[in-house]
Amino acid sequence: MWCEEKAANEMKDKVYWELPDGTNAIEITEVPSYKCNECGIVYQTDEQVKEIEDQLFLIDTKQLEKSLTYQELMEKPRLLKRNYFDFG
Template identity: 45%
Template structure:
């Protein structure tokens, strides 16, 4: 896999944490253990855009008011959905 920043193929799969603003804009949560890519060449540790979109979509589909301020990625993605898909994405 090539780094999206420097195009090096010296990358490894890892995890990271991030703060994420909820769709209603009223609060942010901390998400732990998000799958990410770490580039040994440039030092970037980033979340792939497709995974960012999956998290954003999932946050639209669940009851976010029930979420704790800190949650693991797997726990977040296992939250029951109230809609089948994000109807707001074109």
């Protein structure tokens, strides 16, 4: 995707994400990711990034652990049903 190579392998990776209010960052492990066979870059799709950002926007981030798995993050109860501020 980034270097325009067609082959990338699915994998799970660890990412660090700044919370929407900018007060802290968390570690998210086991995030669905891709690794390019050509250049070695590891990345998440735009859809995956949006899903993580929406979830962080919709949950009580003050209760989050400093490190959690992707699945644990996505299972956190939401304060709102959807991101009403996403007009895209």
